[in-house]
Amino acid sequence: MSQDTSDACPATSEGAPGATGCPVTRGTYDAPPAALGPDSLTWKYFGDWRGLLQGPWAGSMQNMHPQLGAAVEEHSIFFMERLPRLLRSLYPIGGVVFDGERAPMTGAEVRDYHIPIKGVDAQGRRYSALNPDVFYWAHSTFFMGTILTAEHFGGGLTEDEKRQLFDEHVTWYRMYGMSMRPVPASWEEFKVYWDHMCRNVLENNYATREVLDLSTMPKHPSLQWIPDFLWSAYLKVLGPFAVWITVGLYDQPVRDLMGYSWSKRDERLHRLFGRSVNLAFKLLPTRRRMHPRARAGWDRATGRIPVDAPLVHTPSRNLPPVGERDNGIHYLGAACPVQKTQSA
Structure with missing residues (x-):
């Protein structure tokens, strides 16, 4: 049975400021919303390098959504270029949080990459990346990823801090100009939503x-100097360890769904690993803990740089293959005309 796509963005001329493609439709904002700033908890917890530890968790949780999984299987080249895709995506995704007054434009940019991504999956179910339920699910994994990173690899969170992060994630989501219909009204309602998704959807x-199988992950372009046999040996160690970290972040219904076991010993070791990460992270200089887009926001x-300084974009080594750059679904760094406008 096809999921409802009635709130997906229709083709009209009403767009977000500076955006093309998918418009800001009924139920979204009439004017660009106020962006998050350095007084927010999201700025404190989102955008540091510890977030990479939950990368396979976020990718797998997103893909478990039937529509999103079908879209990735039929449209994405992620499995051909995992590391460049991951590393370049951090720039616009981080920009929706850290770009200040330009954050709504960055959100519209991210949203518009999804316009062509639609179709019918192998079971005959229609899917669209701009179905509000699908788009919000992806965003909810960024929000929960922030919470999990703070809980498992940071100093932990109180319930009040989680409520504040929830309220901030609503502000964050408004940057995309999407329908707010799927967004729960409170942190308590979100927990019910999340549990329902994990158990029933x-x-x-x-x-x-495939996200959880790192055995054939291609080398990043900057790592081509590594001999193939060493890369293969590295993946044999990294793969199971990354999956173990990921399984420790899953809710129990998701572990059951994916067929993973999790013992009390696993839980103790996972917590010990997380505390070790947090202690080691505190030894780094503050600015070096941050992704470049987050660092630029701070x-x-x-006042370290002008408020209108050009936005920081991904290095060219992370760009998609040349033959894939014209289909409109890829962030192209400073080479994209829209992004040049933002950086001006």
């Missing part, structure tokens, strides 16, 4: 299993 599908907010 998510599925064990090809795209999810630098603008603290």
